[in-house]
Amino acid sequence: MSSNLAVSATGLVKRFGDRRVVDGVDIAVPKGLIYGVLGPNGAGKTTTLRMLLGIIEPDGGERMLLGRAHPREASDVVGYLPEERGLYPGMKCREAIAFLGALRGLPWAVGRERAGKLLEDAGLGHAADDKIRKLSKGMAQLVQLLGSVVHEPELLVLDEPFSGLDPVNQERLEALITAQRDRGATILFSTHVMAHAERLCDRLSIIAGGKVKFEGSVDDALGVLPLKAHYTPHHNADGLRALLPADAERENGSWRFAVPKDGIEGLLVKLIDAGHGISGLSIERPKLHDVFVRIVGKKALEEAPE
Amino acid sequence: MSSFSRGARQALTIARRDFVATVFAPTFLLFLLTPVLMIGFGIVGGQSAATATDSGEAKQRLVVIAPPDRIALLTSTDALLRRIFIVPTARPLLRVDAEGPNPAAQAQALFERDSDDVAAVLYGPLDHPHILYTPTSYGESLFLEQLAEQTLRAQKAGGPARLSVLADRQPVQRGKVSSSGKGRVAFFAAFGVFFLTLMLSGQAVGAMAEERSNKVIEILAAAVPLESVFFGKLIGAFGSAVLFVAFWGAILAALPRFVPPQMAAALAELGAAVGPVFPLLFVAYFTMAYMLLSAMFLGVGALASTQREIQMLSLPITVFQVAAFGFAAYGAARPDSWVAIASQVFPFSSPHAMAARAANSPELWPHALALGWQALWVAITVTIAARLFRRGVLKSGSPKPRRKKALA
Numbered sequence: 001m002s003s004n005l006a007v008s009a010t011g012l013v014k015r016f017g018d019r020r021v022v023d024g025v026d027i028a029v030p031k032g033l034i035y036g037v038l039g040p041n042g043a044g045k046t047t048t049l050r051m052l053l054g055i056i057e058p059d060g061g062e063r064m065l066l067g068r069a070h071p072r073e074a075s076d077v078v079g080y081l082p083e084e085r086g087l088y089p090g091m092k093c094r095e096a097i098a099f100l101g102a103l104r105g106l107p108w109a110v111g112r113e114r115a116g117k118l119l120e121d122a123g124l125g126h127a128a129d130d131k132i133r134k135l136s137k138g139m140a141q142l143v144q145l146l147g148s149v150v151h152e153p154e155l156l157v158l159d160e161p162f163s164g165l166d167p168v169n170q171e172r173l174e175a176l177i178t179a180q181r182d183r184g185a186t187i188l189f190s191t192h193v194m195a196h197a198e199r200l201c202d203r204l205s206i207i208a209g210g211k212v213k214f215e216g217s218v219d220d221a222l223g224v225l226p227l228k229a230h231y232t233p234h235h236n237a238d239g240l241r242a243l244l245p246a247d248a249e250r251e252n253g254s255w256r257f258a259v260p261k262d263g264i265e266g267l268l269v270k271l272i273d274a275g276h277g278i279s280g281l282s283i284e285r286p287k288l289h290d291v292f293v294r295i296v297g298k299k300a301l302e303e304a305p306e
Numbered sequence: 307m308s309s310f311s312r313g314a315r316q317a318l319t320i321a322r323r324d325f326v327a328t329v330f331a332p333t334f335l336l337f338l339l340t341p342v343l344m345i346g347f348g349i350v351g352g353q354s355a356a357t358a359t360d361s362g363e364a365k366q367r368l369v370v371i372a373p374p375d376r377i378a379l380l381t382s383t384d385a386l387l388r389r390i391f392i393v394p395t396a397r398p399l400l401r402v403d404a405e406g407p408n409p410a411a412q413a414q415a416l417f418e419r420d421s422d423d424v425a426a427v428l429y430g431p432l433d434h435p436h437i438l439y440t441p442t443s444y445g446e447s448l449f450l451e452q453l454a455e456q457t458l459r460a461q462k463a464g465g466p467a468r469l470s471v472l473a474d475r476q477p478v479q480r481g482k483v484s485s486s487g488k489g490r491v492a493f494f495a496a497f498g499v500f501f502l503t504l505m506l507s508g509q510a511v512g513a514m515a516e517e518r519s520n521k522v523i524e525i526l527a528a529a530v531p532l533e534s535v536f537f538g539k540l541i542g543a544f545g546s547a548v549l550f551v552a553f554w555g556a557i558l559a560a561l562p563r564f565v566p567p568q569m570a571a572a573l574a575e576l577g578a579a580v581g582p583v584f585p586l587l588f589v590a591y592f593t594m595a596y597m598l599l600s601a602m603f604l605g606v607g608a609l610a611s612t613q614r615e616i617q618m619l620s621l622p623i624t625v626f627q628v629a630a631f632g633f634a635a636y637g638a639a640r641p642d643s644w645v646a647i648a649s650q651v652f653p654f655s656s657p658h659a660m661a662a663r664a665a666n667s668p669e670l671w672p673h674a675l676a677l678g679w680q681a682l683w684v685a686i687t688v689t690i691a692a693r694l695f696r697r698g699v700l701k702s703g704s705p706k707p708r709r710k711k712a713l714a
Contacts, residue, residue: 055527056700072531073309080528086521090327102319103529105312144525 006031006066006155006186007052013060014047021047023210024061029188029203031154034181036197037190039207040296045190046083048207049159052188053080066154074155076105079148083159083190085141089133093119093143096132100147111150118146122172138169145173149180156180158189162196174200198288208296218288225286225294226258234277243270259283313537316530320538324513325545338550340505366398368446369416370453371409371429377402382466383457387449397449398425405429413438426450432458491578492638492665495588496658500631503595503657504624506547510600511620513539514608514695527700532692536608540600540688547596578665587664587673594680595657599627601684605691609698630655638662650676653683 007029014022022044029035039045051058054071065071065078087096097118098111106114119128122142132140141164149156158177162170177187177200191197197204198218206214206221214221232254233240240255241248245267248257260267264283272278328334370380384400391397406412409429416424417438426439426446435454439447460466517523517535526535578584602623610616630652637649637659649659650672660676 050528053528055524056696075529076312078528080525082521082524082528084521084524086517086523086525088323088327088520088522090331091323099319099323100525100529103316103526105315 003067004030005064007035007064007188009048009052009061009063011061012048012051012058012063014044014051014056015059021210022051022058025207025210025212027052027205027212027215029186031186032181032184033202034177034187034189034200036201036204037188037207038192038194038197038204038292039190040192043207043296044210045192045207046159049157049188049190053078053157076151077154079104079151079153079156081145081148081156081158081161083163085144085164087132087140087144087147089131091132092129093124093132093135094128096143097147097150100144101150104151104153106151114150115146118150119143122146122176138165141165142169142172145176149176149185152183152185154185156185156187156189158187160191161189162191162193170196194287194289194292206292206295213295214291221288221291222286224291226261228284228286229257229259229264230280230282230284231255231257231271231278232280233271234279235275237276239274240271240276243267243274243276254280309531313531313534317534317538317541320526320530320535321541321545324539324542328509328542328546329549334546337509337546338553341554364395365423366425367401367423368398368450369413369422369424369427370400370402370450371405371412371427372402373405376432376457376461377404379460379466380453380457383460384453386466386468387453387456397446400453410436428454432461488579488665489639491584492641492662493635495578495584495591495661495665496631496634496638498588499592499595499658499661500627500634502547502551502592503599504627506550507543507596507599507603508620509546510540510543511603511607511616513543513604515610515613515616518608518611518699523699532696532700533689536601536604536688536692536695539604540597540684543600544593544596551592579668581668583670584664588661590673590677591657591661591664591680594677594684597684598654598657598680598687599623601687601691605687605694608691608695626654631658634658634662638666641666651679653680656680656683 005028007027009025009027012022012025012027013020025044025048027037027048037045037048047056050056052063052065052071054065054075062069063071066074068074071078088099091099094112094115097115098106098108101111101114102108116125116128119125124139124142124146127135127139127143132143135143145158145161148158156177161173161177165173174196177189181187189200201218203217204215204221205212214224231244244255245257245260248255268278268281372380380402381400388397403412403416413427413429413436416422416427417440424440425443426437426449428435428437428450430436432454435451437447437450439450463469514523514536517526523535530538603620606619606623607616610619633645633652634649634655635658637643637646637655640646641663646659646663649655650663652659656676657680660673664673
């Protein structure tokens with residue numbers, strides 16, 4: 001496996017009882033990138049991340065984490081924010097962050113010092129000596145996230161990091177993630193919220209039903225669906241429909257259709273020559289959400305177990 | 307860094323967190339002072355029970371039905387006989403009733419009267435006395451029998467005067483510890499290890515439950531091998547237990563200065579065959595017993611998902627521990643028997659039995675062997691507990707070889 005990969009796995013399998021929750025997942029996360037694992041609820045994202053981190057053992061397949069065949073050997077240079085957040089309620093924020101760092105080999109004193117700065121930077125400096133039980137859920141979540149980066153890990157794994165955060169804290173978190181990438185860390189995170197993935201990810205995988213349905217860059221993903229044209233004719237006269245592509249749908253006085261594979265220019269010439277004119281025209285890139293729905297399928301989304 | 311030293315460092319990090327969280331919580335003071343409450347309640351309860359018993363015993367009487375001319379002799383013989391009791395009222399006080407026309411009916415009637423609390427009655431000729439007694443007063447009946455015998459002897463000797471002068475008594479100190487002293491120390495060593503372990507190890511049962519309810523376990527499991535998590539929890543809990551034992555040990559160590567001289571002399575009779583190393587061995591065996599029992603409690607607590615389950619699963623462990631102590635105590639009373647050897651080898655009774663052995667036998671090498679053996683079982687217990695937790699709670703674990711092959 002390439003040394004340029006922070007994480008790699010081939011054929012990962014995990015069964016709970018008779019159910020194959022993860023069914024032959026391949027994943028390759030290049031170093032220094034933000035990599036998203038997308039999928040509906042119950043797709044197997046969390047189980048995949050837990051196997052990659054060595055929290056649970058796979059029933060089949062191989063994995064490498066930062067060049068180590070056993071994930072535990074890399075635990076001092078990995079940070080992890082689990083989906084189910086958890087901190088000791090009686091601990092002070094500074095101590096909680098230092099403790100999480102100490103688990104990863106950071107001396108307590110250094111951890112305390114860094115915790116103070118991280119809390120300041122995150123706008124939580126005033127709460128450094130408050131106990132966790134006094135914090136709001138969002139603030140506690142941020143503290144835990146700071147605890148996962150206090151030892152400056154090479155790889156940061158975040159499981160649904162945005163869930164439960166208000167928009168302001170979501171923005172803070174996005175900034176923190178990009179700052180970690182800029183520092184040189186690799187970030188692997190799971191989400192089912194496409195907007196975050198579209199803004200942050202350099203590459204992504206889409207998982208559904210325990211299998212990888214797509215793997216590539218965000219641009220690759222967006223390329224799965226054609227560009228959409230939103231055309232408003234000057235004269236909505238007879239014969240217009242016949243000139244438009246078969247998938248064209250009328251929306252009030254406008255038409256929406258996929259841009260033809262050979263471009264839109266030829267179609268526009270025909271429309272002008274036929275006297276329909278152009279009152280308005282916009283070309284829209286598809287959203288990652290649309291790509292996600294196309295790849296995963298509406299049925300799979302509806303059937304996804306909680 | 308080797309995986310062992312990393313695991314040790316991580317275990318100590320968890321131990322430190324747990325120790326600080328336990329010791330600096332206000333409830334620790336209550337925990338530390340639990341023996342005061344125990345002793346306090348014990349004294350109050352004991353006093354109440356003693357008062358109730360004493361008031362009942364004080365009313366009880368032994369009755370002799372005798373002709374008036376024999377009353378003085380009986381009374382003086384009774385006084386002489388009671389000299390063998392350190393506490394003269396160890397037997398109910400004697401009352402002598404004048405004999406009526408039908409002594410048998412008179413004796414029987416004494417048990418029917420509400421005003422009397424008669425334990426036993428003697429009537430008839432001294433060379434062939436009749437004694438009636440209640441079902442709980444067999445000892446009193448023997449005393450009355452002896453009273454009749456001694457009174458008859460005094461009568462034949464011409465009076466109750468002593469035939470010898472009072473003995474010239476002189477207490478002596480043994481040059482070495484008596485074998486019964488060793489035996490007592492053996493029992494108390496086994497009991498001490500058992501009692502302390504039982505009292506202190508229970509706190510481990512909720513340790514993993516805390517992690518699960520706080521959902522911290524996922525963080526720990528991602529960063530630290532579960533074995534290190536379990537060892538960290540054990541060491542953290544043991545730290546607070548050591549604080550407890552050190553606190554009360556210091557107080558108990560100062561007690562001999564305040565005990566009466568007679569008791570101090572009795573304490574001097576006690577001792578261990580291994581000599582001054584005994585306290586160190588006691589601490590070592592307490593450590594091992596604590597670790598073994600706590601590892602079991604920790605494992606059970608980790609698997610239980612509710613407090614009710616924890617309570618229900620804790621009881622069999624406690625019963626098992628009591629049985630292990632009983633096994634060790636039985637062996638300690640028979641130091642050369644196969645039961646003693648078996649209790650020293652069986653891992654969960656071994657700390658108690660070996661603590662007792664330290665009192666009975668001077669060799670030191672078996673202790674080195676036993677401590678190593680017990681440490682191995684601590685590791686085995688923790689490993690099993692961690693594996694059960696990994697499979698049962700984290701839903702992890704390698705497939706069976708057959709399945710692995712099929713999946714390949």
